[in-house]
Amino acid sequence: MTPWTGRRVTSRVRARGWLRTESPLHVGGLGTGPAEPLPLAVDGLNRPYVPGTTLAGVLRDWSRGAGPDALDELWGFAAARGDGGRASRVIVADALVTSDRRLDERGLPASPLSVAQLEVRSSVGIDRTTGAAAPEILYGRQVVPAGHYLRLEIDVESAESPALDEARMRALLTALAAGEIRLGAATGRGLGVVRLLDDCLDLVVDRFDSPAGLLAVLRDDATRARSLTSLGTADPELPPRRELLDIQIGWKPLAPVMVRATASGLTVDTLPLTTRVDDRHLTLVLAGSSLKGALRGHAEFVERTARGITAPQAARGASASEHSIAFRAQLDQLRAVRALFGAARDDVKDRRAGALRVEECDSLVTIPESLWLSATGADAALAAPDEREGSLPRAVRERLDDHGLAQADHVALDRWTGGAADGRLFSVLEPHSVRWEPIRLSIDLTRLGDERDHALALLLLTLRDLAAGRVPVGAAVNRGFGDIEVSGITLSGGPWHEQIELADVLNGPEISTIARAWTDYLAQEVS
Incomplete structure (x- = not known):
């Protein structure tokens, strides 16, 4: 008898559909020079696309949840030593970026997005001592505007537990439909929000372990089709989910507010700054990087005031590089700020992505x-x-x-x-009289880990000052711009299972533990 070669496959779940970009998207490509904006990834025909490796990476990360690197039998693994390991049973294709959802006669996207339609987002660091732009901290990136599409193609091959794999595919697609999975870079600044469109999702389950199943595949039998609700009713057996805290800030401008x-x-x-709504309309936008920068700057001000310390600064007459080094030291001086907003330097021992995510805020x-x-x-x-x-x-x-x-x-x-x-x-x-969407924040409490309570205390103090009108947002805040009036701040998640107002949080029973952690944290030396 001929021995079995290759990977044994008895069934396959295949999903074909479209992801819509709900915010700008950046997946980095090959750069032309340090003075140019970070480019977007393009394929051999110079068409913007999202590599399958990027999609597979974010899908795997979501599947892992709050647990360790699990689900190796599904996503594959490489042995730490030697030649051991196995390939992933999830096959994810490259996703071409398109202007609409049309397919050609071969089933390929018919309207690839032109690179001429990309937008550029620029950001600059603000020195905490001078209040001016920090030297060597100007950067930009090309982005796909919101309202475009990505062609999604995923296969999951099964050999032993097809019902479990169907349930895991359902969980992945449900998370994509809910906008829970981000793509690309700068997701903490509001980029990379995508949503799976369920009105054009094609799902089929193929069986290869019987003659009838093989014939159904060859005949393209309609009985293979499934809906998202009927796909895999079993428990997907995923690791515990990450604990999130969502914050929504209702506000209106008292002066011109803009980036x-x-x-x-x-x-x-x-x-x-504007962003595209559709082919013929634009809207004003407050970039997530700008809002996050304003919150970070004030959070640093709060902690430095509480500690009675000043921000590191370069000596008078220092070079631009020395001023740049001093600015990075300002960003990384305070541990609670690093936990919330992330670290800037590679040599910080606890360098990690910040737990706070700030969404882009569009005008109405x-x-x-x-x-x-x-x-x-x-x-x-x-x-x-x-x-x-x-x-x-x-x-x-x-x-x-x-x-x-x-x-x-x-x-x-x-x-x-x-x-x-x-x-x-x-x-x-x-x-001068533009209305805006609420400002939306979310905090990954799981990522905060041991920093959770005192970092949460710092954020609550920052939100309290925002509600009191002490935190201007946007550009030209020293020239009369950026003043806002907050109508309400609500929190949901984490310690507060039901939606609750900030004022009730600051006077609630949970605040005593958070306040004690903040006091203990301030008693520690700055690391």
Whole structure:
């Protein structure tokens, strides 16, 4: 008898569907130079895509939950020594990024996204001592805008327990449909939110251990099809889930609130950051990196005030590199801040990703792309000759005002003459009456580990100050921008199983343990 070769497979669960990007997505590719934004991964035809290794990695990480690296028999493993190990039974294909959900005659995505449609997100570090941009801390990355699609193709091959594997596939797809699994980089700053669309999900279960099952596969029998609810009703036997705390902040601006866009307009110097809603509309956005930076800066201020210490700084006359080193030392000086927001340097002994995730915050205004092109000056050739310089055309200003935006001109005054300084006139497109979505945060309490209670205390103090109007957000906060009024902060998860207001948390029974941990933490030396 011929011995069995290869991996024994008696059944297969196959899923084919679409993931929709609910926030910008970045999966890094090959860079061209240190001065360029971090590029997006592209395939051999220069089409943006998400490698199967990236998808398999995040799916495995979600499956692992709060437990150790388990499910090796499903996801495979490599032996620490020697040639032992086994390949994964989960096969994940590369996911092409597309503009819509059409497939060609071969079943491949028909509308790959062009690299010309990518956006660029830039970020800068703010020195805690000077309040100005920290040297050598400007960086940017290309992102796929929200509202695009990824082609998802997953197979799970089984030999011994097909019912269990079907249940695990159901759990994975359910988590994707709920938006629980993030893709790519900077997920702690709100990037990488994807959601599985259930209206176009194809699920089939193939059996290879009987003639009838083999014939059904060859004939493409419709009886092989399954729905997500009917797929694998058994217990998936996954490790314990991670413990999360969700926070929602309702707010409204008291002054213009915006994040500055990287590029200037032809007429207006400073524009608010926008992101695409669909093919013909945009909206204003507060980047998750900006919101997280504001919260981190204030959390550092709270802890340094409580400890009576100042932020490390470079000596007067130091080089740009020395100032950059001092800035990284500012970020990594405080252990509770590192636990919440992450560490900046590789040489920090407990370096890890921060437990706090801050989502992107979109405005509730939808701006037609044609109007935005007029506001930025991209269609300046269409303007009347007397309307091309100095100010936006009146018709454009009126339409922008309907959307809560207005051009404001500013000029610097000469300290000697008292008149306008030459060459110092600049303009800003200010969102003066724009409504916004709530700010949403989440904390991975499992990741906090032993730092949990005192890190949670620091976050609650930061949220208390945010509710009191002490934390401005966005750009130009020293020039009258960024003031907000918080209407309510609710928490759910962790110690609070039911949704609860921040004021009730600060006066509840759980706060005594958290406060005691904070006091004990402050008694320790800064590490």
